[in-house]
Amino acid sequence: MPDPACDLLVVGAGAAGLTAALTAAEQGARVLILTKGHAPDSSSWHAQGGIAGAVGDDDTAALHAVDTERAGRELCRPSAVKVLTEEGPERVRELIAMGVPFDPELSLEGGHSRRRVSSVEGAATGWAVTSLLGRMAARMDQISTREATNALALWTDGGRCLGVVTPDGPIAARATILAMGGAAALWARSTNPEGQIGDGIAIAFAAGAAVADLEFMQFHPTVLAGSRLLLTEALRGDGATLLDDKGERFVDELAPRDEVARAMVRKGRVWLDLRQVDRARFPGLMIEIEKAGFDPATQPIPVSPAAHYTIGGVVTDLVGRTDIPGLFAAGETAATGVHGANRLASNSLLECLVFGRRAALAALDEPAIPTRPEMPLAPPPERRASQELRDQVWREAGVMRDPADLAHLALSQDVVAQLVARFAVARWESRGVHYRIDAPTTDPAFEGHFVLRPGQELTLERWS
Numbered sequence: 476m477p478d479p480a481c482d483l484l485v486v487g488a489g490a491a492g493l494t495a496a497l498t499a500a501e502q503g504a505r506v507l508i509l510t511k512g513h514a515p516d517s518s519s520w521h522a523q524g525g526i527a528g529a530v531g532d533d534d535t536a537a538l539h540a541v542d543t544e545r546a547g548r549e550l551c552r553p554s555a556v557k558v559l560t561e562e563g564p565e566r567v568r569e570l571i572a573m574g575v576p577f578d579p580e581l582s583l584e585g586g587h588s589r590r591r592v593s594s595v596e597g598a599a600t601g602w603a604v605t606s607l608l609g610r611m612a613a614r615m616d617q618i619s620t621r622e623a624t625n626a627l628a629l630w631t632d633g634g635r636c637l638g639v640v641t642p643d644g645p646i647a648a649r650a651t652i653l654a655m656g657g658a659a660a661l662w663a664r665s666t667n668p669e670g671q672i673g674d675g676i677a678i679a680f681a682a683g684a685a686v687a688d689l690e691f692m693q694f695h696p697t698v699l700a701g702s703r704l705l706l707t708e709a710l711r712g713d714g715a716t717l718l719d720d721k722g723e724r725f726v727d728e729l730a731p732r733d734e735v736a737r738a739m740v741r742k743g744r745v746w747l748d749l750r751q752v753d754r755a756r757f758p759g760l761m762i763e764i765e766k767a768g769f770d771p772a773t774q775p776i777p778v779s780p781a782a783h784y785t786i787g788g789v790v791t792d793l794v795g796r797t798d799i800p801g802l803f804a805a806g807e808t809a810a811t812g813v814h815g816a817n818r819l820a821s822n823s824l825l826e827c828l829v830f831g832r833r834a835a836l837a838a839l840d841e842p843a844i845p846t847r848p849e850m851p852l853a854p855p856p857e858r859r860a861s862q863e864l865r866d867q868v869w870r871e872a873g874v875m876r877d878p879a880d881l882a883h884l885a886l887s888q889d890v891v892a893q894l895v896a897r898f899a900v901a902r903w904e905s906r907g908v909h910y911r912i913d914a915p916t917t918d919p920a921f922e923g924h925f926v927l928r929p930g931q932e933l934t935l936e937r938w939s
């Protein structure tokens with residue numbers, strides 16, 4: 476008989492997982508956090524520009540919603556956008572009350588009609604927020620954390636999720652929240668930590684959960700060439716320009732990032748010119764650039780796009796519930812539909828705070844687990860991504876997509892690579908971050924979310 480050591484099992488220790496854990500613990504729940512690596516292995520730790528949220532005097536949730544929907548290209552789920560933008564300011568104010576030392580000025584990023592992004596030292600927001608939430612979780616008696624513990628599969632019985640299976644055995648909980656981040660490190664050129672290869676999508680799909688929107692991988696335009704180092708969009712908000720090999724500007728640097736990324740790919744070699752920027756606003760980032768061998772005060776920096784954010788994921792409602800009773804998802808693992816076909820800059824940390832909290836509150840309503848459940852089967856081996864696979868995904872499902880490449884990738888042995896390709900093949904149009912060279916325009920017939928349930932065909936759904 477399982478004796479759940481916890482009410483809530485949270486898989487992942489990024490912004491979404493930590494928010495969920497702290498919210499549940501504040502309600503008196505016993506929480507266990509599992510993470511495959513250590514704190515700096517989450518994308519949250521590395522987040523730079525900040526957290527969007529209508530906290531400025533000239534701003535409203537409605538204006539933030541308009542910008543979010545415009546970036547999302549007719550595909551944002553309106554109810555999710557309303558939740559994100561209306562609850563967002565309160566979550567940002569809570570961080571201020573917890574002691575996050577936000578910069579006095581709000582930042583501007585692509586696609587925003589206002590300065591709306593709260594940052595710490597310009598580009599150290601993820602570290603400041605995630606390390607603070609981590610310290611708070613470590614201080615709470617009701618929260619325990621197991622690092623270096625890989626969730627290999629979900630434990631289900633009679634269609635209900637009872638927890639996860641790790642290499643050390645199963646772990647039971649009344650409710651499980653997958654906050655396992657995204658899959659962008661499956662692409663050879665990526666901003667994400669190496670382990671972010673979509674394990675949450677893989678284990679939820681294997682257990683029968685629906686997944687959606689996996690054709691939408693967001694590429695960040697300005698990543699130091701030959702490296703994972705992101706050069707935050709806030710630099711462009713502060714006047715950094717993109718130059719071609721003649722030293723000329725060629726794109727509106729603050730257009731939504733899918734447009735900027737494609738313009739850069741068309742150009743070939745591109746440089747980010749930081750000479751006009753108040754570089755003292757981004758002290759840590761300037762040191763990183765110098766460490767990489769460039770002097771941002773005197774020379775433009777070579778940049779090119781890299782896979783950055785997984786818009787699709789495990790389908791949830793607005794409180795993180797998946798198709799599987801007892802199983803929730805939040806943060807980058809979840810597909811709420813809030814980002815449509817292109818995420819607005821800095822809406823992701825906000826998503827982690829807003830939907831991480833909602834998922835935790837809903838998860839606490841789950842009933843006790845059965846006293847004599849079916850024990851799980853031996854787990855599958857750990858999913859790994861070889862360099863060859865990462866190269867293939869980059870080549871065959873990159874910024875500009877060729878149908879023959881996608882058809883080839885759909886034969887991949889890796890479940891997430893295969894799913895990405897199947898979704899991208901089905902979306903025979905270009906919309907937001909998904910661009911097909913054989914169908915370069917948007918087709919109203921595809922105004923919906925592709926959803927896949929195990930053993931079924933892809934369906935196109937409209938989400939209100």
Ligand code: FAD
Nearest residue numbers: 487488489491511518519523524525626656806807823824
């Ligand atoms: P993550 O923070 O990625 O955490 C995932 C967790 O799951 C990790 O603890 C990981 O170890 C764990 N995990 C994964 N697989 C397993 C497994 N099998 N078993 C156990 N644990 C597992 N967004 C913004 O809004 N603003 C920004 O300024 C910004 N800047 C960014 C800069 C960079 C360089 C990057 C990479 C992303 C940035 N983003 C930004 C995006 C944003 O940071 C992420 O979308 C967000 O932090 C994701 O948070 P999360 O909690 O969902 O997942």
Ligand code: SIN
Nearest residue numbers: 523524707708820821
């Ligand atoms: C950045 O700082 O440019 C990243 C912001 C984001 O991914 O939202």
